[in-house]
Amino acid sequence: MTTPFDAPDWRTMSQEERDLGLNNGVAVTGSADIVAGWERRSTEVRGMHRDHLDLRYGPRERNRVDFLRARDKGPTLLFIHGGYWQARAKEVFTLFAEGPMAHGINVALIGYTLAPEATLDEIVAEIHRGIDFLTEQLPALGGDDKGIVVSGWSAGGHLTAMALAHPRVRAGMAISGIYDLEPIRHSYLNVKLGLDEAMSRRNSPVMQPGGAMKPLSLVVGSAELPLLRRQTAEFAGHRARFGLPVTYEEIPGADHFTIMNELVAPSGRITTLIRQLFERTVTT
Numbered sequence: 575m576t577t578p579f580d581a582p583d584w585r586t587m588s589q590e591e592r593d594l595g596l597n598n599g600v601a602v603t604g605s606a607d608i609v610a611g612w613e614r615r616s617t618e619v620r621g622m623h624r625d626h627l628d629l630r631y632g633p634r635e636r637n638r639v640d641f642l643r644a645r646d647k648g649p650t651l652l653f654i655h656g657g658y659w660q661a662r663a664k665e666v667f668t669l670f671a672e673g674p675m676a677h678g679i680n681v682a683l684i685g686y687t688l689a690p691e692a693t694l695d696e697i698v699a700e701i702h703r704g705i706d707f708l709t710e711q712l713p714a715l716g717g718d719d720k721g722i723v724v725s726g727w728s729a730g731g732h733l734t735a736m737a738l739a740h741p742r743v744r745a746g747m748a749i750s751g752i753y754d755l756e757p758i759r760h761s762y763l764n765v766k767l768g769l770d771e772a773m774s775r776r777n778s779p780v781m782q783p784g785g786a787m788k789p790l791s792l793v794v795g796s797a798e799l800p801l802l803r804r805q806t807a808e809f810a811g812h813r814a815r816f817g818l819p820v821t822y823e824e825i826p827g828a829d830h831f832t833i834m835n836e837l838v839a840p841s842g843r844i845t846t847l848i849r850q851l852f853e854r855t856v857t858t
Contacts, residue, residue: 581804584757595801598830616668631707636685644675650717656728660689676840709742735779738786744855745789753780753809789819795828
């Protein structure tokens with residue numbers, strides 16, 4: 575896998591350059607308005623699927639899962655929200671269930687405790703606990719019990735990669751994720767995360783010797799920040815070197831926010847890739 579030609583080495587950048595190189599809100603004009611629009615539309619979608627919202631999987635306030643049923647005994651996608659592990663909530667992202675649900679795929683959205691109230695170790699553990707809960711409840715909720723596909727955006731892409739090891743996860747779809755936490759540790763984002771080198775390394779998928787032998791699709795926008803494009807390309811190369819199932823794609827012209835149009839649309843590229851993951855991992 576080739577590294578994007580315009581992607582710098584974060585180690586050669588100044589602190590200011592590194593901070594700006596990871597700041598999607600500054601990089602994308604109107605990003606706050608885009609996210610506000612997501613939240614408005616998500617409120618409408620939640621209003622149409624009230625039966626199984628805020629199912630508690632753990633003791634902390636954000637330890638909740640929403641389950642939106644597209645059809646009885648259908649397969650289930652779990653979506654993990656982004657926000658650099660320290661912002662946003664599952665309720666902002668409900669609209670992105672629309673693409674998969676148009677194809678009969680049930681969608682669950684998981685919340686988790688944000689930094690600094692939780693360490694990254696604790697956040698990863700919460701996601702695994704939430705998967706335990708969801709997969710145990712699927713028959714009662716109306717989903718099939720053959721495991722789930724996990725997807726996530728930005729920090730949720732990282733958590734998707736970390737969730738792939740769970741025995742009930744069949745495959746992953748990671749969107750614009752972070753797979754090497756060392757640049758994060760050396761940026762403004764670490765004020766709340768509080769990563770030390772050991773925590774950074776054990777939670778960096780690209781630093782692990784191998785990984786789960788399960789299909790993982792990786793996507794990033796061609797108009798995203800070069801450091802993020804590099805993250806995705808290098809993680810795809812890492813998996814390929816270990817012989818692990820992986821696909822890598824850049825969505826032409828998409829930035830960190832507009833890339834999500836490819837999930838909300840039933841015919842979007844990310845929706846299509848998710849459908850293909852379910853087809854590739856059919857179990858009887």
